[in-house]
Amino acid sequence: MATSSRAGETTVIDARRSAGKAARESLSRKAQGAFALPDRDPVAVIEAQNATRVQSLVPIRVGRMLDSPFALYRGSAAMMAHDLADSPVTGCQVIASGDAHLANFGLFASPERRMLFDLNDFDEAYPAPWEWDVRRLAASVWINGRDNSYTEEQCADSTSAAVRSYRNSLEALFQLTATERYYHQEETDVLERNPGAQKRQIRAVTEKARKRTSEQVLRKLTTTEADGRPYIVDQFPVIRHSTNYDLGRITEIYLLYLATLRTDVRLLLSQYEVVDYAMRIVGVGSVGTRCWLLLLQGPAGEPLFLQGKEAPRSVLETHGKVATAPASIIRAVAENGQGARVVGAQRILQAQSDPFLGWVHSVEGPDGRLRDFYLRQFRDMKGSVDLQALDPDQSARYAAVCGSMLARAHSQSPGSAFIAGYLGTGDAFDRAVTAWARLYADQSEKDYDALRKAVKSGRLPAETGL
Template sequence: MASSSAQEPRPTPGERAACGKAARHRMPRSAHARFEPPADRGDPVEILKRQSADRVPELVPIRYGRMLESPFAFYRGAAAVMAADLGARPTTGIEAQLCGDAHLLNFGLFASPERHLVFDVNDFDETLPGPWEWDVERLAASLAVAGRENGFSRKRRADVVRGSVRSYRQAMRGFAEMRNLDVWYAHFDAERLRVLFADRLGKQERHRVSRAMETARHRDHLQAFQRLTTVVDGARRIAADPPLLVPLSDLMTEDRRAELEERLHLLVEAYGRSLASDRRYLLSRFRMADAARKVVGVGSVGTRCWIVLMLGRDEDDPLFLQAKEAGPSVLAPYTSPSAYGNEGQRVVCGQRLMQAVGDILLGWERAEGIDGRRRDFYVRQLRDWKGSARPETMSPGQLQLYGELCGATLARAHARSGDRIAIAAYLGGGETFDRAAAEFAEAYADRNELDFRALGEAVRRGRVAARRA
């Protein structure tokens, strides 16, 4: 039966391409090269302090301690600082669902539901719709910062960044020619990628890639079960590793522990409503056995993060869930309001939109904490195969190859939600944007080093406390 109100006509591919080319007048491609912080640029330390205000107080110094390990570690934790810088710049006006923190370590290997090893974006705490170029510029700058730490020359760093951005551009132009369903089904299977890149890898590098893939396959719930648990009085419990991993039994008195344990139980039970019915049924086959507070990442340190040990058929049938607090995205002050009232739902829906395949137990819930405040969480498996890059061990050629893979992966993620035809038309077939992004990356790496030193000075002057852990 026909709708009573006619649908608005959708723009043709030609009209969408014209829109992309018109965006060059608003934001010329060469203009992306410029990064000139305004005179009233916010103090990066104050930005980080505001972000930490609602975090677990005793864990915040660990965050600063981790950020002070190197300029690259600082960059990983300073997504809010860069969001403020990007938010002050002109944009193309073409939006996609953004990762919001697309540095090179937020890509990696993990398992598809069909038990294939895939490569994809893997962190979505900051996801929101926004100008597609913000993700590309964050990725580009991360490669420049990593290249500096590895001692690469400026020319080699520029080659690495241009290679990654060129890969994004060429992949997006390919996706612009594809049908909608073909874009949706596209993914990067790790085995296929190994074959595709074989001619660019030496024998030793091919062996290293194979070993990394095998390691990723073994980083699963069974490995987590073996490494993170022990037997106490005949029962399986999470082993303490303070301050990074603290079981509930060590975190508070027995009465308060029982109260929080009940609230975590309710959180896990309620979050199941956000899953598809078959996965909700699977979750119901497990019972909660123990829980612990866990410190994760660099930028996320201090957020409330719990790991929950679940047992199924018996004690040899484990499942580890991670329930992580979701606060507002660092992009929120510079974009349109989120479509979701729950920040956990924002994270999950953004992840589902950007990833080609995902965790079958990914969901969200709002729960009351021991302090009586209700907070938003997203829940996922703690490990379901996992492989991460080690950029500090990479040669310039290896980092460039990895950057190209990240660039193409980011293009696929953006092509699912953004106007891929408009973005491709904006980028064009030449290297104008590639060169501009490389100049921006170097300029931002300079700024990042100044901000890194500012945090160190703030610690020395007692403005903030830092702790290595």
Template sequence: MSDVAESSIRTDRADRGAAARPHVPFEALADLAESARDPVEILKRQDLQRIPELLPIRYGRMAATPFAFYRGAAALMADDLSRTPNSGLRTQLCGDAHLSNFGIFATPERRLAFDVNDFDETYPGPFEWDVKRLVASVEVAARGLSFGGKRRHRIAMACAAAYRETMREQARRGNLAVWYSHVEAEQELADLRETLDAASRRSSQKLVEKSRRRDSLQALGKLTTVTEGRRRIVSRPPLLVPIEEVFETADARSLYRELSQRLVEYRATLRPDHRVPFDRYSFVQAARKVVGVGSVGTRSWILLLLGADDGDPLFLQAKEAGPAVLAPCLDGPEYPNEGQRVVEGQRIMQAASDIFLGWQQGVGYDGVRRDYYVRQLRDAKGSATVETMTPTGMEQYARLCGRVLGYAHARGGDRFAIAEYLGPGTGFDEAMAGFARAYADRTERDHAVLTAAAEEGRIPVGTPM
């Protein structure tokens, strides 16, 4: 392509972004429409497809703090965002881009990367919806740590600015440079060392060291035991329950034949070269494992496979995938398998993805068809403990999250249009910080409604586990 043609493409797409701003100015993005919705009723709609006995754990975790509530309330925010003006500039969204859904993981080259690491709600939509969810999470988390208003504003502004600056930088780069952009965790830590306070440096170093240790071999020691000479997953109900105990009345041999067939179907979704290492493992056992906050109650399984010997494990996680919470709010694609939606979204947004990332679909013992996505349970995965951050540490972490979200959106959307819409000034940053303050107020009110509903017996709340 000639330089003239390339310049024309950039100009045409940038013009689209410039044209969008008068129609949806930054001030409109800051607005949060009033809503009479009942947060508890919206959350309870999700319960219909979840495992009833796990719901007290879900609500117990959400009731703990406003930030914990926010983590589990992506459906609420999707409903709220659908009532606000949007830029019309679309990209592949994470759909749940809060601070705790970013973290460290190992790339196929065995380097530690920092990136978005949760894609249950991924769906195409207006770019600013992810930015709003991220910056609002900064405000909610900072309030939980009792940071002052000026400091909270500074951190929120830093997060939005990092996104805006990254997107504008990506608009100046070529397509392959944009596709390959990523953050290497250990190098990033070294670069930030002089700007972090001592507590944040120790926390960051600990996160990297802990992530390196989190692999299938570590999981083997933590999640299994040897019984009568056989490696078996331990039983710790309700958080970890072997599948034989979940379906006590089922014939075990029939159950495992079904699971083995599902693994064959999952294998077909892997790249051909990634099937080679997978084929060298043998399936041993499965168990139901409770994970996260918003995901509690959905069906999440771990599968133990063994390779060359008893000390060569592979743990996979098969996680139920329902429709994205954004799907009812947007005109977008339909998917034959919601697990496929998650995997395809992840492959677009992440700089590098798990070699065992795939999907599967099957009918359960209750006769209901369910979709799943599959990945390694632990592959040097780690995320920062947001609830213990210092102000300096949170500001740098928020910048980092804003940056990698910019990388992801530039890969999946029209970076030229988005960059031009954002512009060089701080107007967008101010709008995001303003929205974040308003949404944190709403989150605190919604959290209070949830705790009141628990006291009234409208929802089942157990002790957080």
């Protein structure tokens, strides 16, 4: 295969596009709308995941899923990976997000303190068929629309906007060089560019995010001890100190984390001392995994908060049964653990990532089990759009932006020009996946009913309002 870009010669990108176009013969774009799910008990999938979680937190996880069908969908990446495991695909793999639903896009600050918009959750990231991420996003748009009482036509409009934007953005990205795709990023004004966008609302979200700093967290979550040091205040059960580790053990883990950072960041953080830590519940699907909030103090007494999250194996591997993956990814996981997998995927899929991202491999817990973690800054100018506050037109525009960000993420995988060739310029794929998303939204509502019945019967414990 030639790699020259001289006129008349075939480039690698051209060859991959051609391979993608040829793949329509074995799996047409229209066929992507076929809906067939394996037999499964949605409650059993939740129970299986709960078995490895902190048992006292399981009722809170279930309670958060009970908030709405969309809340259940947010916490059920494993269920969808199971559903898609044997679905027909074109055969092209990318570094996939694994959980690219609407609520996993958001605002955050770059190292230069510019506000960016991008994917912001990578716990499930792993090499997988590109279609899985697109379906995850598309179904989330339809389910969120129903949660917001949109008409079915409005749900369809928003869903097709997301898929169409993914297709068009991927095509545009492959007019760029690999280096230009790598540098491509979107600041928060991407949310304001479309006519009719609610600029005042977006700017309010941005300004709120800018105020989310360690100093703000210090004021909200801590008190001062007699020795003048800050101390995290328990807010049971969401924030609680644990007797499983002491400060000395947490400091040992912190030093292991420092060894995985870039030299300049490691030197910076070597000036900080861990002064307190507590367990903190986060998200929906993550509830019950071991998550820490670390309070550090710098040489001038300045605070810095880090979040440590347990990193189990990706559901794309465990439930999606991905059989193959690039050797480099397999090697990274084998050598450095699941925390390194999450960190590596985030750096690939995000245009800019937190420079404090690092990991710890094989931490022994009080139960004797070894677990992997990754660490990052806590609430460093992070923000999110209130999905319930969007009207149908705004939802369609927001979904389109998310589709574009997903395309940018997928375009970083070397073989992804195949996808652009497969999708082409027509809307056959858009219509097919939009139709599929409606049927999956129907299934999600059935899963939600099954969850409610399981709680009512006592099969699953639930604690709501937390």
